[in-house]
Amino acid sequence: MKFNKQVAIITGGGSGIGRERSLKFAQEGTKVVVADYNEVTGLETVEMIRTAGGEAAFKQVDVGDFKQVEEVVEFAASTYGCLDVIFNNAGTGAGSPLLEHTPEIYRRVTRINQDGFYYGILAVARKMQELGNGGTIINTASVMAYMANAVPSATMPLRQQSS
Numbered sequence: 001m002k003f004n005k006q007v008a009i010i011t012g013g014g015s016g017i018g019r020e021r022s023l024k025f026a027q028e029g030t031k032v033v034v035a036d037y038n039e040v041t042g043l044e045t046v047e048m049i050r051t052a053g054g055e056a057a058f059k060q061v062d063v064g065d066f067k068q069v070e071e072v073v074e075f076a077a078s079t080y081g082c083l084d085v086i087f088n089n090a091g092t093g094a095g096s097p098l099l100e101h102t103p104e105i106y107r108r109v110t111r112i113n114q115d116g117f118y119y120g121i122l123a124v125a126r127k128m129q130e131l132g133n134g135g136t137i138i139n140t141a142s143v144m145a146y147m148a149n150a151v152p153s154a155t156m157p158l159r160q161q162s163s
C-alpha cells in the first residue's frame, strides 16, 4: 500500500512497530504525526525521520483519553492542512500471567487496546468526513485475538505456543 504525499497519524510511533511504520511511511513521502504517550521516544522517531529527509511532527497523547485523541487529529489537520491516514497502533500488554491479573490491570489494558482504537477510529472518521476527501484507517491487531494463552507470549516457551 502506497501513501505518497499524504498525511498520517501513527499512534505508538515512539517504539517498535509504530516507529518502524513511521519511518517507512515517511520514506514514501508521507508527512507523519508521531503520536505517543512517551515524549522522549516519540521525539526520537521524529528526529530519525527528519535526519532521513522526511517530514514529521510529534504530538503527545494518551490514546485512552478521547479528548486527547481529538486534539491529535486537530493538530495533524491544522499542521499539514489535511489528514489521510490514521494507524491505530499504540498498545500494551498485561505483563503478567492471567491468574495474576487484577481488575485494575484489565482496565488499564482495555483502556489502551480497546478504547484507544475506538477513539482513534471515531475521531479520525469524523474529521475525514468533515474534510470530504475520504481516507484510510489501519488498526494493528494480534494473533492473540484468535487464541487464548495463560501467560504473556514474550515469556512463553515456543513449544507451549504451538500446542
Ligand SMILES: NC(=O)c1ccc[n+]([C@@H]2O[C@H](COP(=O)([O-])OP(=O)(O)OC[C@H]3O[C@@H](n4cnc5c(N)ncnc54)[C@H](O)[C@@H]3O)[C@@H](O)[C@H]2O)c1
Pocket: 011, 012, 013, 014, 015, 016, 017, 018, 035, 036, 037, 038, 041, 061, 062, 063, 064, 089, 090, 091, 092, 093, 112, 140, 141, 142, 143, 144
Ligand atoms: N510486538 C508483537 O509481537 C505484537 C504482537 C501482536 C500485536 N502487537 C501490537 O502491536 C502494537 C505495537 O506493538 P509493539 O511491539 O511495537 O509495542 P511497543 O511497546 O514497542 O510500542 C508501543 C508504543 O505505544 C505507546 N503507548 C503505550 N500506551 C500508550 C497510550 N496510552 N497512549 C499513547 N501511546 C501509548 C508506547 O509508548 C510505545 O511507544 C501494539 O498494539 C501491540 O499490542 C504487537
